[in-house]
Structure formats: structure tokens, C-alpha cells
Amino acid sequence: MSIVGDRGAQSFNPNPVGPGAALTVAWQNADGVAHRIVANDNSFDTGNIAANGTSPVVTVPAAGLNYHCSIHPGMVGAINGSSGTPPPCSGMYCAD
Numbered sequence: 001m002s003i004v005g006d007r008g009a010q011s012f013n014p015n016p017v018g019p020g021a022a023l024t025v026a027w028q029n030a031d032g033v034a035h036r037i038v039a040n041d042n043s044f045d046t047g048n049i050a051a052n053g054t055s056p057v058v059t060v061p062a063a064g065l066n067y068h069c070s071i072h073p074g075m076v077g078a079i080n081g082s083s084g085t086p087p088p089c090s091g092m093y094c095a096d
């Protein structure tokens with residue numbers, strides 16, 4: 001999946017993904033600043049993804065999950081039809 005910027009749920013493309021089977025996913029950072037993708041249930045943490053970098057591959061269960069950027073909590077996404085509450089937004093990007 002691509003990271004396209006600090007634009008809430010529009011930060012990620014495609015978003016949402018699924019529903020479907022279990023997936024392996026990596027994020028390619030097409031933005032100019034670092035991002036760090038963390039599952040809302042903390043089942044994975046990609047570590048910082050530098051500008052133009054690619055995350056490690058993570059496995060997403062068929063039941064799905066939600067995720068966010070731990071650097072910019074307003075950046076939220078969903079995979080495989082999971083529903084849930086994103087973490088509260090804090091920091092300079094919340095107005096986006």
C-alpha cells in the first residue's frame with residue numbers, strides 16, 4: 001500500500017482494503033517525511049518508514065484490523081473490513 005501524505009484516512013491508498021483472506025502487506029512511503037504504521041491492537045509496528053522507503057512485510061488476519069501512523073495519529077486505515085475506533089488525534093496534522 002502507498003502512503004500518500006498526512007491526510008487522515010486519505011493518507012493511504014488503497015484504503016480501506018478488503019474484506020478478504022489473510023494478507024501480507026507492506027507500505028511504500030511516497031511522502032516526503034517518515035511515517036510509522038502501528039496496528040490499533042498493537043499486533044505489528046513497522047518502525048519508522050523513511051521518505052521513499054518501504055516497510056517490513058506484516059501479516060494481517062482475515063478478521064481484519066485498523067491501523068494508524070504513530071507519528072501522525074490522524075492518519076488512519078482499515079484492512080479487511082475491520083471496524084474500530086482510531087486513536088485520538090494529537091499533533092500538528094489533526095486539522096488535515
Ligand SMILES: [Cu+2]
Pocket residue numbers: 034035036069070071072075
Ligand atoms: Cu505519519
